[in-house]
Amino acid sequence: MNTLEYQLNEIGKKIDNIDEKIGAYKRTDFLKKNIVKLNRNSTKTLNEDYLNRTELAKVIADLIKKQGESDKLSIGLLGEWGSGKSTFLSLIRKQLKDDSNVIRFNASKYEDQEQIWYSLLLSVSEKYLSNKKVRFKKIKYIYNSIIIKKETGLFWWSVIAPALFIASTTVFSEYIKGYDDFSSFLGVSAGVFSIITGFLSFDLLKRLYSNIREYFNSSKEKFMKQLKYPNYKEYLGTRENVRQDLIVFKDLIIKQTDSEESSKSLIIIIDELDRCSDTTIINFFSSIEAFTDIPGITFLFSINPEIVYPVVAEVIPYRQSDETEKSFSKQTKLGAAFIEKYINIFVTLPINSDYSSYVKEILTDIIDEKSVEKLTILINSISYSKKTSPREIKKLLDLIMIYKEDFLDLTFLEFSTLLMMKYYYPNFTNTFAGINPRSNVLIKEVNYSKFKIESDPVVPIDIIHCMKDLLGESNMNCINKSMSKIERILVFT
Known part of the structure; x- marks a missing residue:
C-alpha cells in the first residue's frame, strides 16, 4: 500500500467514525421523539388481531360456549414459539365476552413441579373469591367441600x-x-x-x-x-383430593355465572407450559388424566410441539428394538400419541403469510405510508418461501426502528431491505457478484444480466425483483460498506 492509498484509507476511517457518531446522535433523537408511538404500537400488536385470526378464534369460542355442565372438552392449540399463541388465546377470551368462568393459568410462573396443580387450584380459588362477599363464599366452599368429600x-x-x-x-x-x-x-x-x-x-x-x-x-x-399435595406419585390418592376440590370450585363458579352468553362449563386456559422444565412438563401431563374427564370443565392447552412432544416421549418405555430409533422425529410422534389421550381437539395455529395489517400497526405514524407498503411487500414475499413468525417479524422491525438512523447513506427502505435479506438469506449478496463492489452506479440502472441469480438459487426470483426495486436508489459501494455493520446488528439475533 503506497502513501496515498494509506492516507485515503485513514481518511475513510475517520469519515466512518464521524458517520457513526452522527448516526448514534440521530438514533437517540429519533427514539426520544418516537418512544411513545413505538411503545403504543408494540402494545397494540399484543392485544389485537392484525393477522386475520379472529374468525378462527370465534369458531373455537363458539365451540366452548356450547359446552354444558355435563360435557368434557380439551382443546390443544399448537404453535411454535413466537407464532402468536398467547395473543390468539386472548382473542378467544375476547370472543367469549363474559369471562366470569374463565381462568387463565401461566404454568411457567410455577416451575416447582410439586406445586403446579396446587398453583392451578389456587388460581381457580382466587377467581371464585375475587368478587365481593368473600366470607359468604368461603362458607359455601367449606360446606360443599365437606359434602363432596363425605366428611x-x-x-x-x-x-x-x-x-x-x-x-x-x-x-x-x-x-x-x-x-x-x-x-x-x-x-x-x-x-x-x-x-x-x-x-x-x-x-x-x-x-x-x-x-x-x-x-x-x-x-x-x-x-x-390445605390444597397443596407435594408429590402425586409418592403420596397415593392425593390427585383424587385435588380433583374433588376442583369439582367443588367448578360448581361454585358456574352457579355464580349469570350471563346467558357464558359457557355452562369452567374454562381453564393453560399457557406457557412449553417454558417449564422437562420435569414439570412430564409431571403435568402424567397427572392431567385425573382432571380432563371432569364434566363441566373445558381445558384449553397452549402447546409448542417441538418442545413438549419430545419431553413427554421420555416417559414412554422403549422396546429394546427401538433404541436405534430414538430420533427427534420418533420422539415427536410418540409424544404426540401420548398427549392425544388427553386432548379431544387439536388446532394448529395458521402459518401467517400476510403481515400487511401487522406491519402497518407497528410502523403507523412513525414511517410514511408508502414506505410501509413497499416494506410489507418484501416481508410478505419472504414469508411465502421462508418460515416466519409474528414475534420474529416484530423483532426485526424493532431493530430497523432502533438502528435505521445509524446508516446515513441508506434510506429507510434500503436499510430495511438489506437487514431483512441478510437475516433470511445470509448469502443474498451473491446475486450482486457480477457488479463491481465499488461501483457508484445506481442499482436501478444496472443491467439485469449482471445479477448472478444462479449463484444463490435459494432466493426466489420474485424476491430478487422486489429487492432490486427497493434498493434502486442505492449503489454497490454503499451496500458493501453497510453490510458489515448490519452483520454486527444481527450477530446475536
Missing part, C-alpha cells in the same frame, strides 16, 4: 359438641340441687359424668371456634394451603 362427621360434631355441653351442664346443675343424695352411687356417677362430658365438649367447642375463626381471618393463600 359429614364435622357436621355431626358441630351439633353434638354443643348438645353434650348443654346436657352435661344440665346434669351437673341437677346434681348440685340434689346434693343431699351425694352418698348415692347414682348421684356421684352423674356428677363425675357431667364434669368429664362438660370438659370434653367445652374443649371441642373451643377447637371448632378456633378453626372457624382461622378460616375467616386467613388470607386467600393461607386459606388454600
Whole structure:
C-alpha cells in the first residue's frame, strides 16, 4: 500500500467514525421523539388481531360456549414459539365476552413441579373469591367441600359438641340441687359424668371456634394451603383430593355465572407450559388424566410441539428394538400419541403469510405510508418461501426502528431491505457478484444480466425483483460498506 492509498484509507476511517457518531446522535433523537408511538404500537400488536385470526378464534369460542355442565372438552392449540399463541388465546377470551368462568393459568410462573396443580387450584380459588362477599363464599366452599368429600362427621360434631355441653351442664346443675343424695352411687356417677362430658365438649367447642375463626381471618393463600399435595406419585390418592376440590370450585363458579352468553362449563386456559422444565412438563401431563374427564370443565392447552412432544416421549418405555430409533422425529410422534389421550381437539395455529395489517400497526405514524407498503411487500414475499413468525417479524422491525438512523447513506427502505435479506438469506449478496463492489452506479440502472441469480438459487426470483426495486436508489459501494455493520446488528439475533 503506497502513501496515498494509506492516507485515503485513514481518511475513510475517520469519515466512518464521524458517520457513526452522527448516526448514534440521530438514533437517540429519533427514539426520544418516537418512544411513545413505538411503545403504543408494540402494545397494540399484543392485544389485537392484525393477522386475520379472529374468525378462527370465534369458531373455537363458539365451540366452548356450547359446552354444558355435563360435557368434557380439551382443546390443544399448537404453535411454535413466537407464532402468536398467547395473543390468539386472548382473542378467544375476547370472543367469549363474559369471562366470569374463565381462568387463565401461566404454568411457567410455577416451575416447582410439586406445586403446579396446587398453583392451578389456587388460581381457580382466587377467581371464585375475587368478587365481593368473600366470607359468604368461603362458607359455601367449606360446606360443599365437606359434602363432596363425605366428611359429614364435622357436621355431626358441630351439633353434638354443643348438645353434650348443654346436657352435661344440665346434669351437673341437677346434681348440685340434689346434693343431699351425694352418698348415692347414682348421684356421684352423674356428677363425675357431667364434669368429664362438660370438659370434653367445652374443649371441642373451643377447637371448632378456633378453626372457624382461622378460616375467616386467613388470607386467600393461607386459606388454600390445605390444597397443596407435594408429590402425586409418592403420596397415593392425593390427585383424587385435588380433583374433588376442583369439582367443588367448578360448581361454585358456574352457579355464580349469570350471563346467558357464558359457557355452562369452567374454562381453564393453560399457557406457557412449553417454558417449564422437562420435569414439570412430564409431571403435568402424567397427572392431567385425573382432571380432563371432569364434566363441566373445558381445558384449553397452549402447546409448542417441538418442545413438549419430545419431553413427554421420555416417559414412554422403549422396546429394546427401538433404541436405534430414538430420533427427534420418533420422539415427536410418540409424544404426540401420548398427549392425544388427553386432548379431544387439536388446532394448529395458521402459518401467517400476510403481515400487511401487522406491519402497518407497528410502523403507523412513525414511517410514511408508502414506505410501509413497499416494506410489507418484501416481508410478505419472504414469508411465502421462508418460515416466519409474528414475534420474529416484530423483532426485526424493532431493530430497523432502533438502528435505521445509524446508516446515513441508506434510506429507510434500503436499510430495511438489506437487514431483512441478510437475516433470511445470509448469502443474498451473491446475486450482486457480477457488479463491481465499488461501483457508484445506481442499482436501478444496472443491467439485469449482471445479477448472478444462479449463484444463490435459494432466493426466489420474485424476491430478487422486489429487492432490486427497493434498493434502486442505492449503489454497490454503499451496500458493501453497510453490510458489515448490519452483520454486527444481527450477530446475536
